[in-house]
Amino acid sequence: MDRDKKISTAVIRRLPKYYRYLKELLRKGIYKTSSKELSQMTGFSASQIRQDLNNFGGFGQQGFGYDVYNLSSEIGKIIGADKNYKIIIVGAGNIGQAIANYTGFYENGYDVVAIFDKNPKLIGLSLRNVTIQDIDEIDTFLSQNYVDLGVICTPKNAAQTTADSMVQNGIKGIWNFAPTDIRVPDDVALENVHLNESLFSLTYYYNKNTTKAD
Amino acid sequence: MDRDKKISTAVIRRLPKYYRYLKELLRKGIYKTSSKELSQMTGFSASQIRQDLNNFGGFGQQGFGYDVYNLSSEIGKIIGADKNYKIIIVGAGNIGQAIANYTGFYENGYDVVAIFDKNPKLIGLSLRNVTIQDIDEIDTFLSQNYVDLGVICTPKNAAQTTADSMVQNGIKGIWNFAPTDIRVPDDVALENVHLNESLFSLTYYYNKNTTKAD
DNA sequence: TAGATTGTTAATCGATTAACAATC
DNA sequence: TAGATTGTTAATCGATTAACAATC
Incomplete structure (x- = not known):
């Protein structure tokens, strides 16, 4: 082959x-x-x-x-399902929390090692025994801890800087939930989950089926 | 044309x-x-x-x-972005809650009119002013209220019965977050968001980039 | 062996890109 | 008008399907 x-x-x-x-x-x-x-x-x-x-x-x-x-x-x-992955999540809002709490993760060898947010109300809280840290700590954390994958769950205006920060600290795989396109070097794997676009695709077919052809 | x-x-x-x-x-x-x-x-x-x-x-x-x-x-x-949609969410776990709390929804004309779960600990709680109802109420609710789209956020073993129930009550568009394939009639629009598969796709490219070719 | 099903080549189909006439 | 850019046809590219020899 x-x-x-x-x-x-x-x-x-x-x-x-x-x-x-x-x-x-x-x-x-x-x-x-x-x-x-x-x-x-x-x-x-x-x-x-x-x-x-x-x-x-x-x-x-x-x-x-x-x-x-x-x-x-x-x-x-x-597909790499035989390996374990250390993951950080940036953005502990709705989606970030859902990802952090998703038990399927842990069962499949994914280990959330840190969660970051910039909201003081969230910093210090814990999700599945992982304490939410101040986003300003991300560089320090990444310089001291090996991480495989980064998950971006920030609002769209913070997505690119978050990605940059991950890339600069050597993360080679990014799962992006922010509803925007981010740019990463060629050697960084990027997978986008654009829920907005998924939903519009649904409404397109929904309307096609339900709107009467005259 | x-x-x-x-x-x-x-x-x-x-x-x-x-x-x-x-x-x-x-x-x-x-x-x-x-x-x-x-x-x-x-x-x-x-x-x-x-x-x-x-x-x-x-x-x-x-x-x-x-x-x-x-x-x-x-x-x-x-793509149907000019219309408003009435939505129900079935399954108020991690993903269901994230979807229900997502404000982008409301800003874009999506209106969550009901949330269902079977967990007694969740029933009665409210997300964005929508009270979580017992899943057993879904048929009654749908027979009395017009709904455009159904979101499935249940565990995989409940996904198909949930879809069946939506379809039987006339819902013509389903957004499926359960990690399984569901079957719906041709006139029902179906959009799957399989996060597991998205993540495996990421780890494939991640490993391709990071694993040394010998 | 005969039947079954793969691995793989060839044929088809569909999607993307290139090219350019139309026209603002 | 000349320049720009669309709309659309033709060419190319790639992905899917069909076919079948290999072989268990």
Whole structure:
């Protein structure tokens, strides 16, 4: 397999879904599956599933199918689900708190090691045993503690400076919930969750379905 | 323009971003723009922007560009940003609370008219003046109140029954935050926000950048 | 072995980019 | 008018689907 083959983001976005269904099969005690079965579960075509998986190697066995445990383990490695991550959250408003309190995080190897905010009313409070610190402490904290990922839950006007601060302190992955586009160097992974845009996409289809064509 | 021309979801997902930047231009008092300028702001190619917009009509003027107010208003109509929506939230845990408390909602014409949960500790509490009701009341409530959109913030095992209940009571748009796939009829708009999958996508690129190639 | 299902190449489809005539 | 920029067609690129030889 060509190490440097360019994998499209469309492929990458399907992998977590495969992973989710494979984990579900394991929970049900099912240890064998096929691209056809995965197709029925995920809604993606069997052909596409085989193409996707073969970007990363031949995980199946001709004539047989896929070993669920093996395949989920391989996909887990690809998407990084096999690792633990130290995370900081900047912005302890609605979304920041929701992220900090989300237990799925802890179960999946994500460890929130610090939370920052600039609101004095929030500083000093704790979410899941992590005390909210003054945002002014972020540089000091990051210079003393290794952190994998930063989550931006600030208002949009603070998003870019927050990102800059993370980048300057060596963070290489940013999950951005602020409703704005931020700029980061090429070697920093960035994933945006733009809820506003998601909602407008919903209302587009909602109106398309409900508005009478005259 | 062909009324029934199929517009790809890729196009639809770009529209809110155009809308966001156009609103920003208006705030800055800029009333004229071009596909070239929009390209610099959004990162999409000028050609693509013109193609996208011309799916819905000729909003520009040859030799001149686009009137910002007019274009934002037209895009707003397309994505439904010009309307108000009555919303219910089911599940008042971390995410449900964050959504309910999100003020951007109210500013943009979204009105949370009811919140439901099954946890007795939450029932009776209020978020932004909306009292959390027992989930068992949902059918009664929906039979008596018109609601546009339903937001699912339940654990995954309750997501499908929640969706079914919304659909049976005539809700035509669902915003799903539960980490599972739900099935709805074709005439119901569905938008999934799968944070787990978003996070795995981030860790994929994070590991790709940070893991040394040997 | 025969049947099943992968891995992979080839064909198709759709989306993006390029080019340019229209026109303000 | 000349310059600028759209709207739109054509060309290119990439992603998905189809097909099938390999093989368990």
